[in-house]
Amino acid sequence: MQFSDIINQYPVKQRLTELVQHNRLSHALLFLGREGSGGLALALAFAQYVVCEKVNGKHTAIQPGPSLFGEPSTGNQQPAPQTDSCGICSGCIKAQQLVHPDIHFSYPTVTKKPGEKPIATDFINEWREFVKANPYGNLFDWIELIKEKENSQGKITAEECNDIIKKLSLKSFESEYKILIMWMPEKLEKEGNKLLKIIEEPPPNTLFILVTENEEQVLPTIVSRCQLIKILPLEIKDIEEALILRHKTEPLIARQVASVSEGNYREALQSVQHAEEDWQGLLREWLNAILKTGPLAQAKWVEEISRLGREKQKQFLRYFNHLLEQAVHLRVASGKTGTVRPDAGTAGPDSERDFAERLNKIAGIEQQQAIIEELDRATYYIERNAHGKILFHALTIKLYHIIQDKFVFLMD
Numbered sequence: 001m002q003f004s005d006i007i008n009q010y011p012v013k014q015r016l017t018e019l020v021q022h023n024r025l026s027h028a029l030l031f032l033g034r035e036g037s038g039g040l041a042l043a044l045a046f047a048q049y050v051v052c053e054k055v056n057g058k059h060t061a062i063q064p065g066p067s068l069f070g071e072p073s074t075g076n077q078q079p080a081p082q083t084d085s086c087g088i089c090s091g092c093i094k095a096q097q098l099v100h101p102d103i104h105f106s107y108p109t110v111t112k113k114p115g116e117k118p119i120a121t122d123f124i125n126e127w128r129e130f131v132k133a134n135p136y137g138n139l140f141d142w143i144e145l146i147k148e149k150e151n152s153q154g155k156i157t158a159e160e161c162n163d164i165i166k167k168l169s170l171k172s173f174e175s176e177y178k179i180l181i182m183w184m185p186e187k188l189e190k191e192g193n194k195l196l197k198i199i200e201e202p203p204p205n206t207l208f209i210l211v212t213e214n215e216e217q218v219l220p221t222i223v224s225r226c227q228l229i230k231i232l233p234l235e236i237k238d239i240e241e242a243l244i245l246r247h248k249t250e251p252l253i254a255r256q257v258a259s260v261s262e263g264n265y266r267e268a269l270q271s272v273q274h275a276e277e278d279w280q281g282l283l284r285e286w287l288n289a290i291l292k293t294g295p296l297a298q299a300k301w302v303e304e305i306s307r308l309g310r311e312k313q314k315q316f317l318r319y320f321n322h323l324l325e326q327a328v329h330l331r332v333a334s335g336k337t338g339t340v341r342p343d344a345g346t347a348g349p350d351s352e353r354d355f356a357e358r359l360n361k362i363a364g365i366e367q368q369q370a371i372i373e374e375l376d377r378a379t380y381y382i383e384r385n386a387h388g389k390i391l392f393h394a395l396t397i398k399l400y401h402i403i404q405d406k407f408v409f410l411m412d
Contacts, residue, residue, distance in 0.1 A: 001044040001045045001135065002045055002048065002085050002087050003045045003049065003083070003084045003085075005041070005045065006042060007234055007238050007239070007242045007265060008234055008235065008238040009037075009038055009042060009232075009234075012229060012231055012232075013042075015229070016229070017049065017082075017083050020049065020055065021081050025207070026226070026227035027199075027206060028199050028207075028208040028210070028227065029207075029208065029226060030210045030215070030223060030227065030228050030229065031043055031209065031210065031211045031212070031229045031231060032215050032228060032229065032230050032231060033211075033213065033230070033231025033232070033233075034213060034231075034263065035138050035213050035266060036136055036138070036233075036234070036261070036263065036264030036265045036267055036268070037232065037233050037263060038135075038136060038231060039212070039213070039231050040131070040136075040181075040183055041135040041136060042211075043181050043183075044095075044131065044181070046209065047100075047103050047179045047207075048085045048091075048092055048095035048096065050175070050177050050207065051091040051094075051095055051100055051102060051103065051174075051175040051179070052082070052089060052091050052095075053086070053089035053090065053091050054082055054086040054089055055082045056176055090174075091174065094174075097128075098128045098131060098132070099128075100174070101173040101174060102175040102178050102179060104164070104168070104178070104179065104181070105127060105181050105183070106120045106182040107120055107127060107156070107182070107184060108139065108183075108184050109122065109123055109154065109157065109160070110143060110146055110147050110154060110155075117159040118160075119157065119163045120156075121163065123146055126145055129145070130145055134266070136265045136266040137266060138213075138266055139154055139184055139187075140310075141266075154184070156182070156185070156187045156189075157191060158194060160191075161188075161192065161195050162194065164180060164182075164195065165194070165198055167180075168203060168206050169203060177205045177206070178203070178205065178207070179209065180208050180209065181209045182208070182210045184212065184213075185212050185218050185222060186214050186218050188218070188222070190219075192219045192221075193221065196221055196225070199225045199226075200225050208226070210222070210226060215228075233263025233264070234261075234264075234265055235263070236261075237258070239257075239258040239263070239268045240254045240255050242265065242268075243269075247269070247272065249272055257272055259322070260318060260319060260321075260322035262318070267315075270315060274312060274315055277312065277315070277316075279315070279319040279320075280319075280351065280352070280355060282305070282316060283316070283320055283323070285297075285301055286305075289301045289396075290400050290403075291362075291404075298393075299393075302389055303389070305388070306388035306392060310383070310385075313382050313392075314379050317375045317378055317379050318379070320375055321372055321375050323352060323359060324368050324375075325372075326353065326356040327357070327359040327368060328365065329356075330356050330357060330360060331360055331365060363402070363403045367402050370402050371402055371403070374395060374399065374402070378392075
């Protein structure tokens with residue numbers, strides 16, 4: 001993977017290339033970025049940049065001598081700095097195929113048989129498939145690919161740590177550097193203490209690239225030994241453009257999806273797949289069941305949402321959050337001008353703007369904030385395999401108590 005394959009993140013790309021060009025590369029980097037921002041993709045592209053033969057000078061062109069036709073010689077000119085891997089040398093080709101002998105990978109694994117002690121190498125074929133298909137994927141996508149039973153929890157084991165130490169103790173085969181890309185170091189737990197010595201005092205020319213979504217869940221002793229590289233969420237325009245150019249998404253759908261993705265390209269891709277879902281209709285049914293039709297309708301609705309699966313449930317909750325944000329935009333615009341302009345805020349299509357206005361009638365800004373917090377909490381638990389029916393029953397009750405004193409019906 002090259003830097004050119006990655007959506008935006010230009011400041012991070014520049015910083016990484018300058019670390020190499022100015023010989024200021026730390027032996028351990030911690031890439032910190034929210035899900036869907038491109039942390040793993042950047043790690044892959046940077047590893048390829050480091051092993052690229054053109055970047056490190058192994059692949060040099062023949063310098064021309066004086067011209068036979070009188071033009072001035074260019075042989076003494078300094079070549080321009082290489083800001084991306086060449087993509088065509090032996091090192092780049094192997095890195096792109098995830099088979100470079102000096103680029104090692106570590107990631108959460110699952111136990112398939114009782115007493116088994118898995119290591120990352122056991123899942124290398126699945127890893128290559130996963131990365132090539134979706135380098136912006138998350139832990140849920142990965143575990144779904146490799147699990148054989150429900151509720152499997154990914155973990156980087158003590159055996160994996162031993163294997164890492166063994167691999168990095170060997171000499172490099174082709175490149176100047178030996179590189180370890182560890183994805184999700186927050187899954188190390190206390191086993192990560194095994195790696196402290198080799199991270200602090202690594203063998204010569206060893207590079208650790210740790211890719212995390214949550215710095216607080218990584219062992220502090222590991223964080224303190226790494227140079228932090230912060231990766232910002234993607235902009236709406238970047239996601240919209242990527243969906244149109246890379247996935248041939250209709251511009252209107254791309255614009256709508258990008259506006260609710262919260263800088264998460266992985267979620268944007270998921271939303272495109274479910275672009276035909278009537279989330280607004282489902283939300284209208286839910287709110288009317290909460291505020292008007294009562295327990296029987298609520299139970300029926302919960303049964304319906306529980307059959308959708310976790311990914312669609314998360315999409316639905318994010319869509320509700322999106323409408324609440326639009327409601328806040330409309331409220332602010334109305335407060336500043338006295339009236340709501342037709343294009344006030346960023347409320348999007350007319351149907352969403354109309355729904356957001358109705359949400360402002362249902363709940364004040366403090367109530368809306370409380371609802372957003374409950375939706376975020378529910379999304380968190382869904383990602384951790386919470387029971388769908390129980391979760392949405394509880395959420396229904398919470399929303400009722402938040403907005404029971406102020407509502408209007410949302411019937412068409």
